[in-house]
Amino acid sequence: GQSLEQPSEVTAVEGAIVQINCTYQTSGFYGLSWYQQHDGGAPTFLSYNGLDGLEETGRFSSFLSRSDSYGYLLLQELQMKDSASYFCAVGSGGFKTIFGAGTRLFVKA
Amino acid sequence: GAVVSQHPSRVICKSGTSVKIECRSLDFQATTMFWYRQFPKKSLMLMATSNEGSKATYEQGVEKDKFLINHASLTLSTLTVTSAHPEDSSFYICSALERAGDNEQFFGPGTRLTVL
Numbered sequence: 001g002q003s004l005e006q007p008s009e010v011t012a013v014e015g016a017i018v019q020i021n022c023t024y025q026t027s028g029f030y031g032l033s034w035y036q037q038h039d040g041g042a043p044t045f046l047s048y049n050g051l052d053g054l055e056e057t058g059r060f061s062s063f064l065s066r067s068d069s070y071g072y073l074l075l076q077e078l079q080m081k082d083s084a085s086y087f088c089a090v091g092s093g094g095f096k097t098i099f100g101a102g103t104r105l106f107v108k109a
Numbered sequence: 110g111a112v113v114s115q116h117p118s119r120v121i122c123k124s125g126t127s128v129k130i131e132c133r134s135l136d137f138q139a140t141t142m143f144w145y146r147q148f149p150k151k152s153l154m155l156m157a158t159s160n161e162g163s164k165a166t167y168e169q170g171v172e173k174d175k176f177l178i179n180h181a182s183l184t185l186s187t188l189t190v191t192s193a194h195p196e197d198s199s200f201y202i203c204s205a206l207e208r209a210g211d212n213e214q215f216f217g218p219g220t221r222l223t224v225l
Contacts (some may be wrong), residue, residue: 031212042202042216043153050212087152094158094166095141095206097214101152 002026004100006088011106012078020073020103022088030091032064032071037102038084046073046086075105083107111137111207115217123225127186130220132203138183139205143214144176147200158183159186193224 004024012018022032031050035043049055049064049071061074075082085102092098112135122128132142145153150163157165157178163180175197177189181217186205200221204214 021169033212035216042218043204043214045213048212085150086147091212096155096158097143098155099145099153102150104150106210 002090002092002098004090004098006086006100006103008083008101009104009106011108012079013108014078016078017074017076018078018105020075020086020088020105021060022071022073022100024071024088024090024100026070026092026098028093029066030093032062033089033091034062034073035087035089035096035099036084037087038054043087078105078107087091088095110136111205111215113139113203113205113215113217115203115220117220118192118218119221119223121223121225124194125192127189127191128193128222130190130201130203130222132186132188132205132217134184134205134215135147136207137207139186139207140183140209141206142180142186143204144178145202145204146185147202147219149200156188190222193222193223198222198224209211 006022034046035050038042049063059076064071087102088100089097116131142159144156157167159165159180161180180186202219204216
């Protein structure tokens with residue numbers, strides 16, 4: 001079967017750093033992506049890791065270790081507007097993407 | 110960035126009727142589009158992959174006769190929920206790839222379907 005595991009909820013304070021982990025077990029692997037979704041909105045792309053290592057995009061960074069089937073999203077200098085759901089997603093071949101269950105991030109003042 | 114629209118944004122229908130949802134790529138041509146279903150505070154469940162000019166590829170457990178997908182052009186894919194029932198009530202989201210093999214999917218704003 002195919003599965004992605006990520007924490008259901010994370011709470012942090014404004015200005016802090018938070019890390020959202022994702023482990024995966026899929027039949028194919030064509031990279032790990034992260035998407036952000038605010039309530040009632042569409043998911044928006046945050047980052048992609050095709051190779052091992054760290055990718056940095058502004059306040060967001062994403063890491064991948066293919067040997068460990070593991071990745072994480074790191075959010076720095078948290079802002080209230082970062083409160084949202086964050087999904088890790090694995091490209092599993094045929095242009096398909098399998099999404100994790102999502103992590104709801106609550107940022108408190 | 111690339112923009113994907115969906116219409117309608119919300120629809121309420123009676124049980125037994127059919128509902129069509131449109132997904133359009135506004136400023137690019139999308140050879141591949143995806144249809145997802147999302148329950149409240151849950152993940153996106155891939156329903157089918159839609160390729161222009163060919164039959165959609167449905168995921169296991171998704172009834173192709175229930176959820177008709179047509180990708181008539183490089184900018185339009187439609188999902189028709191036939192003979193809708195209350196259990197079909199959900200948030201339906203489409204996404205599109207600007208180029209085959211792209212890593213980023215561009216998502217539409219979603220359609221909230223409520224079947225009474």
